[in-house]
Amino acid sequence: MRSSDVVIVGAGIVGAAVARRLVLGGFRVTVLDRGASAGGTSSSGEGNILVSDKGPGAELDLAVLSGRRWTELAAGLRAELGSGFPDLEFEAKGGLVVATTAAGADALLAFASTQRGAGVDARPVTAAEAAELEPDLTPQVAAAVLYPGDAQVQPAVATEALLASARRHGAQVRQGVTVRGGIVSKGRLVGVDTSAGPVHAEHTVVAAGPWSAEVAASLGVRLPVLPRRGTVLVTARMPRRIRHKVYDADYVGAVESAAAALQTSSVVESTAAGTVLIGSSRERRGFDGRIEAAVVGELAGKAMLLFPFLAGVPVMRAYGGFRPYVPDHLPVIGPDPRLPGLWHATGHEGAGIGLAPGTADLIGALMAGEEPEIPAAPYAVTRPSLKEETTG
Amino acid sequence: MRSVDVLVIGAGPAGLAAAHAARRAGARVVLLDASAVVGGQFWRHPPAGSSAADSLALQHKWDGFTALRAALTEDPGCEVVTGAQVWAVDRRDAGPPVVHALVGPADGGDRRRRVFEPRALVLATGAHERTLPFPGWDLPGVCTAGAAQAMAKGEGVAVGRRVLVAGTGPFLLPVAAGLIHVGATVAGVVEASSRRRIARGWLPRPHRMRPKDLLAKSAELGGYVRTLAAHRVPYRTGAAVVAAHGEDRVTAVTVARITEDWTPVPGTGRRVEVDAVCVGHGFVPRTELAISAGCALAADGSVRVDDGQRTSVPGVYAAGEITGIGGADLALAEGAAAGRAAAGAAGQTAVGGAVSTAEVARHRAFAARMHRAHGIRPGWTSWVGDSTVVCRCEEVTAGQVRAALAETGTCGLRSLKLSSRVGLGMCQGRTCGRNVEDLLPGPLLDAGRMANRPIAVPVRLGEIATTPTE
Helix, strand or coil, rough: CCCCCCCECCCCHHHHHHHHHHHHHCCCEEEEEEECCCCCHHHHCEEEEECCCCCHHHHHHHHHHHHHHHHHHHHHHHHCCCCCCCCCCCCCEEEEEEEECCHHHHHHHHHHHHHHCCCCCEEECCHHHHHHHCCCCCCCCCEEECCCCEECCCCCHHHHHHHHHHHHHEEEEEEECCEEEEEECCCCCEEEEECEEEEEEEEEECCHHHHHHHHHHCCCCCCCEEEEEEEEECCCCCCCCCCCCEEECCCHHHHHHHCCCCEEEEEEEECCCCEEEEEEEEEEECCCCCHHHHHHHHHHHHHHHHCEEEEEEEEEEEEEEEECCCCCCCCCEECCCCCCCCEEEEEHHHHHHHHHHHHHHHHHHHHCCCCCCCCCCHHHCCCCHHHHHHHH | EEEEEEEEEEECHHHHHHHHHHHCCCCCCEEEEECCCCCCCCCCCCCCCCCCCCCHHHCHHHHHHHHHHHHCCCCCCCCCCCCCEEEEECCCCCCCCCEEECCCCCCCCCCEEEEEEEEEEEECCCCEECCCCCCCCCCCEEEHHHHHEEEHHHHCCCCCCCCEECCCCCCCHHHHHHHHHHHCEEEEEECCCCHHHHHHCCCCCCCHHHHHHHHHHHHHHHHHHHHHCCCCCCCCCCCEEEECCCCCCEEEEEEECCCCCEECCCCCCEEEEECEEEEEEEEECCCCHHHHHCCCCCCCCCCCCCCCCCCCCCEECCCHHHHHHCHHHHHHHHHHHHHHHHHHHCCCCCCCCCHHHHHHHHHHHHHHHHHHHHHHCCCHHHHCCCCEEEEEECEEHHHHHHHHHHHHHHCHHHEEEEEEECCCCCCCCCCCCHHHHHHCCCCCCCCCHHHCCCCCCCHHHHHCCCCCCC
């Protein structure tokens, strides 16, 4: 038995960021994960830190705050953990969104205009400028917008770095420990029962990504987080030919869609190691993890529309994972008034890497009784758009 | 999409036997193999019309092979597709998976896509070699025993002029004999297991082995031993190559005595001048297709099968080395059983002999003796220094892997791979996966994960791309 101020369920990017923020804020923190650190969604994506795919609203506000934090974090973690720690591969490389059809061009330019209204640096570029930014890009460019604020990080290393930093400041990280239920006293959650015994804490934070609904259910509350499957292809290493994160303009539509059926749109980028990552697919099929040739083939075909040279490039690996999807496309962050002592930091869908630092800031401020930098109300589990899914 | 009664993947001994048995039971069969010719590693040989030296002298049970090959290639009910790389299998909710192959020379630009929807599937994908790393093993001139044998058998070429063969297992003997046959001088065969362990592994209750099997095995191994003796090749046990030396390529190796658990004995290192060294430490089942198909694995990483070679997935059978390393005789017996059962699952009534479970069991018992005598012992990790490369594709050293683990504190292989890059290269952990797990101090929460490879072989994007539909 161990007593903590805060127990965090989930050692992914969000749990790691929240742990570090809270431990720096003076809380005693224990992080639990039923598997290994960075073993779920956090190591199954591309490491996106994006503003380009978000329209004006609460998610964009969180993205802008988080983007700023990431720049500070990347430098701060490197300084703190030293050169012996694996490289975070943080790169503020910028994103280039490309429309290849006239209809796509109109939608993209209109979307970028609304983003500019919200303060995002979204710069339309000509086809010639796009070719200069990305020499191997398809010449079929109807419109393109450059987003200097988009960045990339190695998501597993980023998670481990946040955990390592939290650990150095006193947090305890326990892997292979499964939460089995809550410990409730006088109507308040005062800890969790686990496969390794009870862990008492004043606050319990669910940061279990797509498995958050399951964890929440074991604690007695309904939480509408569903798995939305994705597949990423990895090519063989090669000299860098893709400089930005490059998306086709369909990506924005796919992110914002609620459809369960398979959708794919191109997200193509190089990594520090020299591989090219090709995403992305979105599909809601529960926790069915199989990777199918049809999805792989569609991803390959769409990536080749953006970069025709990829046709001759070998793909050597495919990996898949589950995004934590919330029906109204906003993360759930903050205390749960249905069960005092319970907090959520989950439901970031495909944006958890990018949004983790802002999420941690919100939790840190709210738990300390301070005013957060951006309003927390839009992310509350009690928001009207989730009423149906959280009651009853 | 082509529907077929029985699809067999892999045309080594197990796959050939499976295809043959399925045909005899009346099923229509398609047999796929990635090589240009059938036969697998056991019966590797030059393609017809090749100018490579005749290497029939290196073959065993060759008549059995040519009979199987003739029966299948001359049979209109069996389509043999060589040069067929299966790159993905799609698991279905009921029944065997859909199989996606590319057919044609791998370096050519125009491989043909073929998709099969079998009523029953036999996986006979064999094994790849296990090689334990040591300082200098990444130098040119150091190769796997299997690569040396493939060059000798398939091209009639020796990997070097003066070659040392090292590692463990009876496989080292035919490799050495093959090298001699193609003109190399074999500087020695170095077997890691001690004489005592070999005796203890092979010899208990010899009466349980059928005299016929014992004689056959003894004759085969005896033939190699006579070849080695005739060429005055020293055979040493309880020793290992613990370092390779050289600038641009290997020029010498250090051979040291090792204890029963394979820890090198200090002060026993001896330098041997060579221009090539072949190492082999047994085999690892090639399970990626089975894993993608959803087949359950046994604790040792092989595909779990029942007495009828059934895997955990209905309609999917496995035979040969992927069910556990056991050699060609076991592979042939398992293949025959799998082929008959698969034909039955595809709606054919099995004809011919009863399912030879007794024969399979006998060969498995023999394989168990081999594992007792030659299985890898944990002390090997002590000959790996911090600067020894463990992952050759990504050039990651043992020290870097250990440091990444210490820095991050993770208990997960996935995180460790991404923070150290170990196992992320072209071979996707086939060479280093198990070695890395052995080198780590504590148990992992996701052990064996490197064997999961949804894309089974590298394929060009253009070869698998589908036209986007709007």
